[in-house]
Amino acid sequence: xxxxxxxxxxxxxxxxxxxxxxxxxxxxxxxxxxxxxxxxxxxxxxxxxxxxxxxxxxxxxxxxxxxxxxxxxxxxxxxxxxxxxxxxxxxxxxxxxxxxxxxxxxxxxxxxxxxxxxxxxxxxxxxxxxxxxxxxxxxxxxxxxxxxxxxxxxxxxxxxxxxxxxxxxxxxxxxxxxxxxxxxxxxxxxxxxxxxxxxxxxxxxxxxxxxxxxxxxxxxxxxxxxxxxxxxxxxxxxxxxxxxxxxxxxxxxxxxxxxxxxxxxxxxxxxxxxxxxxxxxxxxxxxxxxxxxxxxxxxxxxxxxxxxxxxxxxxxxxxxxxxxxxxxxxxxxxxxxxxxxxxxxxxxxxxxxxxxxxxxxxxxxxxxxxxxxxxxxxxxx
Numbered sequence: 412x413x414x415x416x417x418x419x420x421x422x423x424x425x426x427x428x429x430x431x432x433x434x435x436x437x438x439x440x441x442x443x444x445x446x447x448x449x450x451x452x453x454x455x456x457x458x459x460x461x462x463x464x465x466x467x468x469x470x471x472x473x474x475x476x477x478x479x480x481x482x483x484x485x486x487x488x489x490x491x492x493x494x495x496x497x498x499x500x501x502x503x504x505x506x507x508x509x510x511x512x513x514x515x516x517x518x519x520x521x522x523x524x525x526x527x528x529x530x531x532x533x534x535x536x537x538x539x540x541x542x543x544x545x546x547x548x549x550x551x552x553x554x555x556x557x558x559x560x561x562x563x564x565x566x567x568x569x570x571x572x573x574x575x576x577x578x579x580x581x582x583x584x585x586x587x588x589x590x591x592x593x594x595x596x597x598x599x600x601x602x603x604x605x606x607x608x609x610x611x612x613x614x615x616x617x618x619x620x621x622x623x624x625x626x627x628x629x630x631x632x633x634x635x636x637x638x639x640x641x642x643x644x645x646x647x648x649x650x651x652x653x654x655x656x657x658x659x660x661x662x663x664x665x666x667x668x669x670x671x672x673x674x675x676x677x678x679x680x681x682x683x684x685x686x687x688x689x690x691x692x693x694x695x696x697x698x699x700x701x702x703x704x705x706x707x708x709x710x711x712x713x714x715x716x717x718x719x720x721x722x723x724x725x726x727x728x729x730x731x732x733x734x735x736x737x738x739x740x741x742x743x744x745x746x747x748x749x750x751x752x753x754x755x756x757x758x759x760x761x762x763x764x765x766x767x768x769x770x771x772x773x774x775x776x777x778x779x780x781x782x783x784x785x786x787x788x789x790x791x792x
Contacts, residue, residue: 454524454530454532456494456496456522456524456525456526456530457496457522457523457524457530457531457532458522458532458534458789459492459496459522460491460492460494460496460497460498460522460523460524460532461498461520461521461522461532461533461534462520462522462534463492463498463522464488464489464490464498464499464500464520464521464522465500465518465520465534465536467488467490467498467500468487468488468500468502468518468520469518469779471487471488472487472540472777472778472779473772473777475768475772476502477514477540477541477542477543477777477779478542478543479502479504480504481504481505481506481507481514482503482504482505482507483503483504484501484502484503485501485502486499486500486501487500487501487502487518488500488520491525494525495525495526496522496523496524496525497522497523497525498520498521498522498523499520499521499523500518500519500520500521501518501519502516502517502518502519503516503517503518503519504516505517512541512542513539513540513541513542514539514540514541514542515537515538515539516537516538516539516540516779517535517536517537517538518535518536518537518538519533519534519535519790520533520534520535520536521533522534532789533789533790534787534788534789534790535787535788535789535790536781536786536787537781537782537785537786537787538779538780538781538782538786539779539780539782540777540778540779540780541776541777542777543771543777544629544633546626546629546630546633547633547724547726547741547743547767547771548724548740548741548742548743548762548764548767549591549592549595549741550568550591550592550593550594550595550612550617550741550762551566551567551568551591551592551593551594551612551741551742551760551761551762552566552593552594552595552741552742552743552744552752552760553594553595553597553741553742553743553744554594554595554596554597554600554742554743554744554745554746554752555596555597555598555600555627555744555745555746556600556730556744556746556749556750556751556752557600557601557602557603557746557751557752558594558596558600558601558602558603558751558752558754559603559605559608559751559752559753559754559755560602560603560604560605560608560609560610560754560755561604561605561606561607561608561753561754561755562606562607562608562755562756562757562758563606563607563608563757564607564608564609564754564755564756564757564758564759565608565609565610565611565754565758565759565760565761566593566594566609566610566611566612566754566759566760566761567593567610567611567612567759567760567761567762568590568591568592568593568594568611568612568613568615568762569590569611569612569761569762570590570591570762570763570764571739571761571762571763572763572765572766573675573722573737573739573761573763573766575675575676575702575720575739576675576676576722590612590613590762591612591613591762592612592613592614592615592616592617593610593611593612593615593616593762594610594612594615594616594617595616595617595618595619596616596617596618596619597618597619597620597626598620600618600746602616608754608755612762627745630726630743630745634708634726634728636776637688637690637706637708637726637774637776638688638690638708639776640688640774640775640776641687641688641689641690641708642666642687642688642689642705643669643672643687643688643689643690644690644692645669645689645690645691645692645695646691646692646693647691647692647693647694647710647711648693648694648711649691649693649694649695649696650695650696650697650698651670651695651696651697651698651699652698652699652717653670653699653701654670654671654672654697654699654701654702654703654719655670655671655699655701656671656672656673656674656677656680656681656682656685657670657671657682658681658682662681663681664680664681664682664685666685666687671685671687672687672689672702672703672704672705673685673686673687673703673704673705674702674704675702675703675704675722676702676720685704685705686704686705686706686723686769686770686772687705687706688705688706688708688774689703689705689706689707689708690708690710691707691708691709691710691711691713692710692711693710693711694709694711694712694713694714694729695709695711695712695713695714696713696714696715696716697713697714697715697716697717697719697736698716698717698719699717699719700717700718700719701719701720702719702720702721702722703719703720703721703722704721704722704723704766704769704770705722705723705724705770706723706724706725706726706770706771706774707721707723707724707725707726708726709725709726709727709728709729710728710729711728711729711748712727712729712730712731712732712748712750713725713727713729713730713731713732714731714732714733715731715732715733715734715736715738715758716734716735716736717735717736718735718736719736719737720736720737720738720739721736721737721738721739721740722738722739722740722763722766722769722770723739723740723766723767723769723770724740724741724742724743724767724770724771725738725740725741725742725743726742726743726745727742727743727744727745727746728745728747729744729745729746729747729748729750730744730746730748730749730750730751730752730753731744731750731752731753732750732752732753732755733753733754733755733758733760734755734756734758735755735756735757735758736758737758737759737760737761738759738760738761739761739763739766740762740763740766740767740770741762741763741766741767742760
């Protein structure tokens with residue numbers, strides 16, 4: 412009996428050891444599976460963050476991003492998701508300036524997972540984009556017609572940030588340090604200052620005739636490209652007595668409203684950064700005592716009355732008359748109708764590289780496009 416009890420004890424101890432080993436192995440395997448799951452979740456979080464970084468960088472694309480030097484790399488986006496996962500996006504221009512109008516880029520987004528196990532994933536996107544045009548604007552006014560400045564009016568090439576901006580956009584920091592010509596005359600145009608009207612700049616006015624035909628052709632092509640992407644299209648012989656920013660039911664900027672030309676002077680307004688392209692198919696007269704911003708393209712003559720103020724780029728194929736209003740940015744007048752440019756009743760046309768830069772920052776023709784094949788890949792480390 413004693414021998415049997417001893418044998419049973421040994422079998423029991425052996426069984427306990429076996430069960431303990433199985434349980435321990437189960438705990439180890441479960442722990443490994445848990446860590447694998449956590450690590451996989453972290454890797455997925457990093458991947459989603461990297462993808463979000465690409466979206467953020469593409470959304471923030473503008474002319475200044477497109478114009479980086481060949482071979483250079485720039486941080487173009489960084490941020491975090493609601494999960495705490497983070498991303499950082501760098502853009503490298505890889506074309507070596509071999510193309511005059513198109514550039515090629517590699518955008519690399521790195522996602523970082525939040526949490527103790529961490530994780531990092533990288534994705535890349537190959538892009539091409541049109542390069543920004545350099546034909547606008549080195550002077551307050553460039554024209555092929557005659558210019559008359561009267562009635563205490565001013566055309567100024569002293570680069571300014573419009574005092575009516577509130578707040579001054581961050582993109583204007585450090586601007587307004589230089590000066591250009593007040594008026595640049597092409598061809599046989601003349602300049603007349605009378606009744607207290609003045610032209611200021613360095614120099615106040617200048618005349619250029621070299622390369623005139625090439626510049627006209629480039630301007631005409633640029634005008635057509637911008638007009639094709641217009642946000643608002645107006646028929647010929649339009650008179651506008653009301654221009655003001657509009658918001659939808661949720662309080663967001665409403666770009667579909669034809670009289671919404673942004674809100675350059677309203678702090679915190681949803682349309683503060685809305686800078687539309689407005690194209691008029693013929694003559695346009697504005698009598699609204701308000702403000703607008705963006706790019707204004709006129710196929711015919713432009714008449715500004717009633718103290719209207721515009722921030723951005725104005726290109727007129729006909730002639731231009733401005734009475735009592737203001738333009739901050741750059742104005743180009745083809746004067747195909749031989750109307751000339753008349754500035755009177757205290758009106759001002761002032762060069763503002765900041766206003767020009769903001770206006771040209773968003774045109775859709777500069778947005779990047781992924782290459783047709785093999786545009787996206789994940790970088791495995």
